[in-house]
Amino acid sequence: MTVYGVPAARTVRGGVIYRAAWVCPIVAPPIENGWIAVRGGRIEAVGGPPQKPAFELVQDLGHVAVLPGLVNAHTHLELSWLRGRIPPAAEFIDWIKQLVLTRQRRLKPSDDPAVVHEARTAAAEARQAGTIAVGDVANSLASISALRDSELHGLVFHELLGFNETDGRLVDASRDERLRAMADGDGRVRISIAPHAPYSVSAELFRAIRAEVNRSSVPITSIHVGESVSEMQLLRDGSGPWPGMLRMIGVFRPDWCAPGVGPVEYLEGLGMLDDRTLVVHGVQLDDASLRRLAAIGCTLVTCPRSNQWVGVGVPPVARFYEAGVAVAVGTDSLASVEDLNLFSELKTMRWLAPAVSARRLLESATLTGARALGFDSDFGSIEPGKRAELIAVELPRDVEDVEEHLLSGIDPRRVRWLGA
Numbered sequence: 001m002t003v004y005g006v007p008a009a010r011t012v013r014g015g016v017i018y019r020a021a022w023v024c025p026i027v028a029p030p031i032e033n034g035w036i037a038v039r040g041g042r043i044e045a046v047g048g049p050p051q052k053p054a055f056e057l058v059q060d061l062g063h064v065a066v067l068p069g070l071v072n073a074h075t076h077l078e079l080s081w082l083r084g085r086i087p088p089a090a091e092f093i094d095w096i097k098q099l100v101l102t103r104q105r106r107l108k109p110s111d112d113p114a115v116v117h118e119a120r121t122a123a124a125e126a127r128q129a130g131t132i133a134v135g136d137v138a139n140s141l142a143s144i145s146a147l148r149d150s151e152l153h154g155l156v157f158h159e160l161l162g163f164n165e166t167d168g169r170l171v172d173a174s175r176d177e178r179l180r181a182m183a184d185g186d187g188r189v190r191i192s193i194a195p196h197a198p199y200s201v202s203a204e205l206f207r208a209i210r211a212e213v214n215r216s217s218v219p220i221t222s223i224h225v226g227e228s229v230s231e232m233q234l235l236r237d238g239s240g241p242w243p244g245m246l247r248m249i250g251v252f253r254p255d256w257c258a259p260g261v262g263p264v265e266y267l268e269g270l271g272m273l274d275d276r277t278l279v280v281h282g283v284q285l286d287d288a289s290l291r292r293l294a295a296i297g298c299t300l301v302t303c304p305r306s307n308q309w310v311g312v313g314v315p316p317v318a319r320f321y322e323a324g325v326a327v328a329v330g331t332d333s334l335a336s337v338e339d340l341n342l343f344s345e346l347k348t349m350r351w352l353a354p355a356v357s358a359r360r361l362l363e364s365a366t367l368t369g370a371r372a373l374g375f376d377s378d379f380g381s382i383e384p385g386k387r388a389e390l391i392a393v394e395l396p397r398d399v400e401d402v403e404e405h406l407l408s409g410i411d412p413r414r415v416r417w418l419g420a
C-alpha cells in the first residue's frame, strides 16, 4: 500500500527513523521489524523490510510494539475527585442517587481546587497509560484548565441537563460560558455542547442544543443513550423508577408524556442524531436500533467496565460490531471505574467479544475514536502526515500475536511515549 512507498535511497535530513520489533499502523496489519520516519513532529513514512530508507538518525526501540496514542472517547475528568467514593451498585438508579448526594458537597466545581487538582492528576495518568486525546463531558468546564495543563488533546462537551426545561435559556448561558472558556485556548482543547440523556433532558432542551450544535464551529455532540433498563421503561410507558426520582428532585413535568418508543427512535424524532453524534453506552439497544445508528452514521461509544460498576449490565459488544455501527471506546469517569487506562477497557472488550478481530478492537480505541472527535487528521493511526504522538509498548519475549497481546491488559509501566 502507498503508505509504505518511501524511496529506499531517500535521505531525510533533520528527521529520525524509529525501528521496532513491531509497528501497528492500525490501518494495516502489524509490521515485523518495522520502521517509522518522523520529521518536524509528523510521520513521513512507515515501512518494513526489505525497505531501508536512509535517515540521519536511527533510534532502535527494541522489543516493543509501536502504536498510535489511544483515544478515550468518553470520560468526565471533573468527576475524578470521586475516585473510590461511589461504590458499585446493583441498580443504576441507586448509583445515580449516590452520585447526586456526593456531588452536592461540591457546588462550584470550577472554583474548587481539589476538583481541578484531581482532574489534572487523572489527565496525567491517562497520558501515562498511552492516551493522546479524550472526549470529555463536563457540567462545569472544570476540566478545561486540567486538559490545558496536560499533554492531552481534548474535545470537551459542555453538558446540559433539565427535564423540566421549556426553552433554550440554558443553551444561551452555556454559550457565554463556552466563549469565556475558549478565550485563551490554543486549539488543543476544543469545546462543544451536549445533552446528558433522555431521562434528564426535555424535548425542548434537546432541540435547542441541536440547533446550537449545528451553528457551532465544532458540530460534534454526545449523548448517554440506552444505558439502563430504567431509561427504556421511562420512554416506553413512563414506568420504572425514573418518574419517582424526577419528582423527588423536583423536576418532573405534569405535562410530560412517554414517547412510547426506544431512545434511538425518540432522539431521531427530535433531530438529535447525525453522523457527528457520539451515542454513549447503548447497553440496552436492540439490533434494529443499532442498525439505525449505523445507517445514520453515529459512533457508539462503549464503556464496558463502567456499565458493570453502575449496575446496568454487560454491553453487547459483539452485537455492536455485527450491526455495523462504528464502535469507539471510553472509560467513563473515575466515579465508575478504577482507572482511565484504555488498555484495561480493551481487555474487558476482548473478554466480552472473543470473536471480534483484535485489529477491530484496537481500531476502536484509536482511529474510530479520533474520527468521532474530529482528531483523525492528526491521530488514530500511523500514516504519513499524522502527528508522531506514538507509544511503544514493551513486549514479552515469547509474544506470538502482538495484537492479541495488546488486548491482554497493558500496565502503564510498560508504555512509553516516543521522543519522551
Ligand SMILES: [Zn+2]
Residues within 6 Å of the ligand: 074, 075, 076, 137, 224, 280, 332, 333
Ligand atoms: Zn458518562
